[in-house]
Amino acid sequence: MNDTKRSAGRMDRRSFIKTSGTAALFLSAPCFGKNVLPALQKSNPNILLIITDQQHIDTISAGGCRYLKTPAMDQLKNSGLSFKQSFSPNPVCSPARSAIFTGRTTSETGVCVNNKPIRSGMTNMGQWFSQKTNYDTVYAGKWHVPETHTFFIPGFNVLHTGIMGQGNLGDTATSRACEAFLRNRTSSNPFLLVASFMQPHDICEWLRFNTENPDQLRYPGLADDLPPLPDNFDYDKNEPGHLKKIRKGRGPFKGKWDKQQWRYYMWSYYRHIEMVDGEIGRVLQALKETGHDKNTLILMTSDHGEGLAHHQMVRKSTPYNESMKVPMVFSWPGFIQEGGVDDKHMVTGLDIMPTLCDYAGIKPPENMRGKSIKPILDGKTVEWHKYVVTEVPANRGRMVHTEQYKYVTYVDDSVDMLFNMKKDPGETKNLAADPNYSATVQEHRDLLKAWESKLEVAPNIANKHAWWYNA
Amino acid sequence: MAKKRKRTIVGSPLTPAMLDEMEIIPDFPTQNDQFQPEKNWVNTYRVWTCHGYRKSGNTDQGVLKIERLNSNTADTFTLKVSQQIIHDMGQVNLIHADILCKNDQIASPLEWSLESEFIGPDGNVKPELTVDEKARNRDGNIKVKSAGFTYDRQGSEKLSGDWCLFEAIQRFDFNKKPTITFDLYEGLSLLRENHQLFYRGLYPWQQDGKEVTLHWFQQLGQGVLPYEYWLDENHRMIMAVTLSRVYILDEQAGQKMKKTLDGKQRYYQRKLKDIKGGRENE
Numbered sequence: 098m099n100d101t102k103r104s105a106g107r108m109d110r111r112s113f114i115k116t117s118g119t120a121a122l123f124l125s126a127p128c129f130g131k132n133v134l135p136a137l138q139k140s141n142p143n144i145l146l147i148i149t150d151q152q153h154i155d156t157i158s159a160g161g162c163r164y165l166k167t168p169a170m171d172q173l174k175n176s177g178l179s180f181k182q183s184f185s186p187n188p189v190c191s192p193a194r195s196a197i198f199t200g201r202t203t204s205e206t207g208v209c210v211n212n213k214p215i216r217s218g219m220t221n222m223g224q225w226f227s228q229k230t231n232y233d234t235v236y237a238g239k240w241h242v243p244e245t246h247t248f249f250i251p252g253f254n255v256l257h258t259g260i261m262g263q264g265n266l267g268d269t270a271t272s273r274a275c276e277a278f279l280r281n282r283t284s285s286n287p288f289l290l291v292a293s294f295m296q297p298h299d300i301c302e303w304l305r306f307n308t309e310n311p312d313q314l315r316y317p318g319l320a321d322d323l324p325p326l327p328d329n330f331d332y333d334k335n336e337p338g339h340l341k342k343i344r345k346g347r348g349p350f351k352g353k354w355d356k357q358q359w360r361y362y363m364w365s366y367y368r369h370i371e372m373v374d375g376e377i378g379r380v381l382q383a384l385k386e387t388g389h390d391k392n393t394l395i396l397m398t399s400d401h402g403e404g405l406a407h408h409q410m411v412r413k414s415t416p417y418n419e420s421m422k423v424p425m426v427f428s429w430p431g432f433i434q435e436g437g438v439d440d441k442h443m444v445t446g447l448d449i450m451p452t453l454c455d456y457a458g459i460k461p462p463e464n465m466r467g468k469s470i471k472p473i474l475d476g477k478t479v480e481w482h483k484y485v486v487t488e489v490p491a492n493r494g495r496m497v498h499t500e501q502y503k504y505v506t507y508v509d510d511s512v513d514m515l516f517n518m519k520k521d522p523g524e525t526k527n528l529a530a531d532p533n534y535s536a537t538v539q540e541h542r543d544l545l546k547a548w549e550s551k552l553e554v555a556p557n558i559a560n561k562h563a564w565w566y567n568a
Numbered sequence: 569m570a571k572k573r574k575r576t577i578v579g580s581p582l583t584p585a586m587l588d589e590m591e592i593i594p595d596f597p598t599q600n601d602q603f604q605p606e607k608n609w610v611n612t613y614r615v616w617t618c619h620g621y622r623k624s625g626n627t628d629q630g631v632l633k634i635e636r637l638n639s640n641t642a643d644t645f646t647l648k649v650s651q652q653i654i655h656d657m658g659q660v661n662l663i664h665a666d667i668l669c670k671n672d673q674i675a676s677p678l679e680w681s682l683e684s685e686f687i688g689p690d691g692n693v694k695p696e697l698t699v700d701e702k703a704r705n706r707d708g709n710i711k712v713k714s715a716g717f718t719y720d721r722q723g724s725e726k727l728s729g730d731w732c733l734f735e736a737i738q739r740f741d742f743n744k745k746p747t748i749t750f751d752l753y754e755g756l757s758l759l760r761e762n763h764q765l766f767y768r769g770l771y772p773w774q775q776d777g778k779e780v781t782l783h784w785f786q787q788l789g790q791g792v793l794p795y796e797y798w799l800d801e802n803h804r805m806i807m808a809v810t811l812s813r814v815y816i817l818d819e820q821a822g823q824k825m826k827k828t829l830d831g832k833q834r835y836y837q838r839k840l841k842d843i844k845g846g847r848e849n850e
Contacts, residue, residue: 166761166790246656248836256697257686258656262619264815265793266629266653268660271753271769273684278698280715302812305577305620315581316788371791375758386719
């Protein structure tokens with residue numbers, strides 16, 4: 098992506114400030130015509146929200162992953178601030194998306210499993226921005242609350258739908274539609290553009306084509322290029338029964354995979370990431386070539402993570418960090434620290450709605466469960482979450498993550514999990530049953546109880562009895 | 569009470585034999601004795617997608633038509649590409665491309681025009697979603713003109729394209745068991761580096777009791793899942809697979825796609841009616 102001829106006519110920030118009077122007149126014009134270049138402004142930037150599907154947090158080459166090339170995500174990471182302690186609100190598609198787009202927990206949105214609609218009367222991001230701002234709210238790609246790909250998303254003008262289970266084809270059209278939106282744009286309003294890609298979710302299809310352990314590697318020439326198994330490939334067998342059931346129900350155990358097949362799966366997953374990286378690159382290129390890059394806040398994240406052979410898990414739905422953690426990268430050169438990595442603040446998808454509202458200069462809806470990350474992105478010292486809570490599909494479990502520990506509990510299961518994340522970041526030694534940690538377990542239970550007590554839980558939700566609602 | 573259909577996963581990668589077993593290619597393309605890869609020809613592929621189950625969720629997703637036209641000079645030829653892919657709720661993405669290719673081993677794209685447009689479920693083109701580009705590739709430096717502006721984009725000195733490879737592979741000499749390396753310009757827009765396309769061997773196979781010998785190629789590289797190609801004895805590429813996406817040579821591809829599109833458009837109309845009637849999400 099190189100500089101273009103059109104860039105010669107664009108103002109840099111300093112020139113803009115010098116000629117702000119002219120710029121103000123320019124901005125007040127009712128219509129700028131095709132490809133209007135927005136002047137730089139610190140408030141009400143355009144917002145580009147890029148969402149991938151099922152992306153493991155450590156899959157950006159600029160972040161140190163050696164097994165793939167991700168020039169587009171590298172560009173975002175190098176030009177912005179990324180969070181290492183970033184969690185999904187619920188490690189499965191529809192629930193996570195319901196939380197991201199409302200700022201409410203999945204037990205509140207009523208979307209605890211896939212293909213459920215957001216609770217009636219709960220406002221989503223598109224609706225809120227449409228009501229409270231002059232932003233053009235535009236959506237392309239996967240939605241999944243409840244329909245996976247639809248033209249009917251409240252509050253959004255939907256450019257493109259996508260193809261169920263076929264990110265390899267659908268994502269190209271998603272990025273093409275976003276590109277066209279940026280190139281053909283005539284509105285002078287700021288935009289909130291959601292580019293929601295399906296990949297790397299196609300790994301779920303891959304697993305159905307590669308369940309059987311082959312006699313030999315399908316592409317023998319790859320043998321030396323396969324990534325190594327992760328350090329926490331082996332796991333603590335003292336797990337909740339539900340996790341054992343998940344593992345045994347999935348392809349690798351049904352197909353009795355050997356280690357080479359596990360490594361081939363990892364290799365394939367990285368190719369899926371590269372595929373979506375290309376599509377993100379197309380959108381970033383259009384953003385740059387149309388001059389919108391200078392005035393657009395970009396957030397790239399994912400709905401949930403991917404097992405990626407850690408704990409011998411594939412796909413998602415588990416409370417292990419590979420499934421729970423997601424990339425969260427904010428980029429807006431000149432306004433957000435470039436190349437920064439935040440390992441201190443725990444953030445979740447619940448923080449996205451208040452953050453984007455903050456950038457748009459509006460208050461978020463009532464009862465947000467997350468906070469605006471903007472002060473952190475502005476470099477300010479703020480009072481931040483002491484812990485985060487993530488729900489588990491079907492309202493079956495909870496994870497409470499504090500600075501040092503991670504506690505997991507399931508409905509109707511006597512086995513809890515507690516990990517010391519400072520000493521054991523790979524979550525390989527379950528301390529929950531160790532009497533030395535009983536106070537720590539209780540402390541985390543109390544945090545969970547306090548968290549649950551403030552929630553406005555959706556009616557008729559599964560396992561409602563199990564938690565401490567309205568305590 | 570309706571009996572719940574049990575879904576059986578495919579379990580192993582898609583191949584001609586697997587697709588035959590799944591009854592996806594009951595009328596596998598006939599051998600065309602007249603096919604000459606270096607002459608003018610038209611190949612029409614049905615784009616079929618699989619959700620990973622043998623009997624459910626599999627769709628005739630679109631059509632890819634590639635026409636090869638020789639130039640007046642022997643060192644170039646033109647590919648006219650038309651691809652239609654159906655998206656959920658009956659939206660169609662159309663790509664039209666005219667590509668002037670170098671008559672080399674990888675059909676290097678030299679110049680092209682490309683148009684991407686979307687047709688809504690009502691059958692109307694959405695002009696606001698159309699992108700037109702004209703581009704020129706000189707030794708890996710790509711200049712793109714779009715909407716009156718010119719952009720420089722990174723290419724590579726040894727560049728091919730996915731549609732270009734569909735042509736090039738048909739000119740390979742099977743006896744030489746070629747292995748070629750190149751960078752891929754996917755969809756004439758996304759650079760995918762370090763690709764290798766190699767001859768995997770013969771693919772003996774029986775269909776309807778008849779022996780059919782196909783020639784099997786595989787392609788590996790950054791940014792894509794492996795591609796596998798099967799060519800008949802006349803060098804005509806009859807099938808290509810990349811994970812769940814299959815290109816099957818099929819003159820009836822258009823009619824099959826139409827059936828899918830009709831179903832998705834009907835679904836859209838039903839949903840629209842529900843929304844208007846306030847029944848959505850009930």
